[in-house]
């Protein structure tokens with residue numbers, strides 16, 4: 001792929017940088033609240049230090065969930081993915097004005113939602129299940145953020161169209177195709193959340209209607225709530241497929257397989273939400289089983305990704321003199337913090353993936369649902385596979401954005417390893433405690449039913465959590481000094497990797513989105529329509545709201 | 550070149566096949582164990598109006614009811630921040646069907662030692678059956694965040710030894 005004339009993307013860089021700034025602030029709030037939770041579980045309760053800012057354990061936990069998985073991820077992705085698309089198309093975004101308007105809308109939404117959240121008027125967790133009732137501004141603000149993400153989709157589609165007019169015969173560049181699929185998948189998936197907000201929660205919280213159907217709201221939430229994990233993961237895969245192979249000194253193994261896996265994610269990400277509702281009443285077992293089936297089906301593109309990425313890493317390592325069946329792994333350029341962080345994220349993700357299959361199995365789920373096992377699980381996935389990969393990406397991208405070299409490679413390497421080690425301890429303890437029946441979303445330090453044997457592992461939550469916190473602080477320090485104080489020369493941006501089996505070999509249907517979208521709509525309809533219709537017709541389930549915190 | 554392409558193609562196939570086979574195999578194993586072990590999840594039981602819960606059967610009379618030899622129904626109402634009744638007693642070896650709902654926000658009913666793990670959602674009735682083969686005390690806890698005192702919401706099944 002020819003190098004991009006990066007000076008042409010100056011405006012895109014500033015936009016990406018703006019999104020990243022908000023993302024970093026969110027992550028900062030996220031890890032501070034995380035530290036207090038981890039220490040609290042370990043018996044060191046420091047919440048009194050945080051009053052009057054944080055009013056309770058649950059107030060802190062609501063901040064933690066929203067800031068980490070709704071704000072840090074979303075803002076990072078909306079900054080990163082369009083930038084990658086612009087580089088791949090080798091042209092600016094279709095509308096820079098739209099890009100900035102999107103950013104403005106999302107920040108306004110965040111502020112509107114953030115005020116009640118900070119003031120303890122939305123201590124409803126990031127899942128905000130009604131009939132727990134937050135201040136209306138919380139719902140309105142989050143909805144604006146979602147609308148903002150749709151505008152990103154629009155801009156990407158317009159950019160694709162403009163590029164296509166000039167290149168009627170060319171294959172869509174792989175990173176651009178991935179960017180497009182990520183946002184189109186998300187736009188479909190977010191319709192559940194949008195419906196929940198616009199039809200149920202906003203009118204109810206404003207007092208326009210008296211009641212809400214809690215099960216229907218919850219179901220609409222999980223319509224979006226599972227595929228949102230693919231909204232976090234696909235941008236990570238974009239990096240693993242199109243940049244990491246180059247950073248590892250090799251090439252992507254198979255471009256057609258990469259395209260196929262993204263299309264399968266587009267197809268299969270959404271009709272799976274009931275796997276978060278196995279333990280709910282009011283949904284027939286048969287339909288739960290249908291969602292189990294789709295959940296295992298999405299495992300197929302995940303495995304394709306795993307094999308393809310590992311094969312690409314191997315190509316890189318062998319080109320650097322790596323030998324043996326496994327030993328080549330040591331020959332990866334481990335001194336590059338961007339690569340090291342992302343490979344560590346992959347390793348962690350392998351464990352997370354295995355754990356996820358247990359959650360997805362509808363019988364095993366009974367053991368672990370709503371226990372700290374789940375908390376252990378998603379700190380491996382979104383908390384590490386995604387977060388540590390994003391950190392790795394920023395180790396090359398932030399220097400490019402600010403035009404100065406990374407302040408310290410060594411500090412960055414230390415940071416990535418610390419996160420991995422801290423997370424291993426932290427999540428091991430949470431997994432085991434969950435299997436011993438420790439519930440999540442619970443102020444364990446004050447619980448009336450704590451079991452003595454929990455005490456053997458709870459210290460590890462505090463120790464692991466503290467290590468992660470230190471790692472996060474080193475991360476912020478390094479980025480800040482890169483921005484303000486680095487004397488290192490500006491780096492050359494990482495280029496997209498070539499493929500061993502290139503796009504020429506890919507069947508053309510892998511470039512056409514429309515048939516996949518139609519199929520995806522059919523799957524979603526089959527998986528959801530009967531249950532949703534049944535719930536909507538159920539009028540007795542009309543519940544007024546409660547403020548219980 | 551052509552030969553090279555075929556090798557690549559075979560390579561790709563070598564990755565694709567296990568990627569299909571693994572989930573299919575696991576799904577099959579899952580189905581066999583799920584049906585073989587008679588594991589049941591809550592399904593559509595009944596709905597009610599939570600505003601009238603105290604006059605709606607069976608929640609007008611919460612508590613334990615014997616429905617057959619060694620078989621009981623435990624009717625439980627969850628509300629902030631306790632279960633009604635907070636304690637039930639059954640003889641060793643009983644089969645107990647929990648019939649639960651919530652009068653306010655969403656709660657959970659979790660008996661880690663008896664494989665009960667369900668949600669109690671206002672407006673919906675949750676039914677789930679389990680057995681207590683061994684005498685002892687079994688704590689049940691609310692494992693869905695339900696407000697400021699969520700961590701104090703728990704109850705007990707006391708399984709009494711047979712004489």
Ligand code: HEM
Pocket residue numbers: 030031032033034035037038041061062064065068069072125126127375378379382383387439440441442443461464465466468469472
């Ligand atoms: C210093 C790093 C972190 C520490 C020490 C930490 C600690 C914790 C702890 C102890 C809990 C469980 C609380 C409970 O269930 O009662 C928790 C929940 C959670 N964490 Fe973290 N965390 C950290 C970073 C992250 C990151 C980076 C993410 C995601 C990007 C994340 C996402 C979440 C989510 C989504 C929850 C669940 C919130 C809920 O139940 O509503 N955490 N965290």
Ligand SMILES: [Cu+2]
Pocket residue numbers: 225226275276
């Ligand atoms: Cu899920």
Ligand SMILES: [Cu+2]
Pocket residue numbers: 656657691692693694695696699700702
């Ligand atoms: Cu509770």
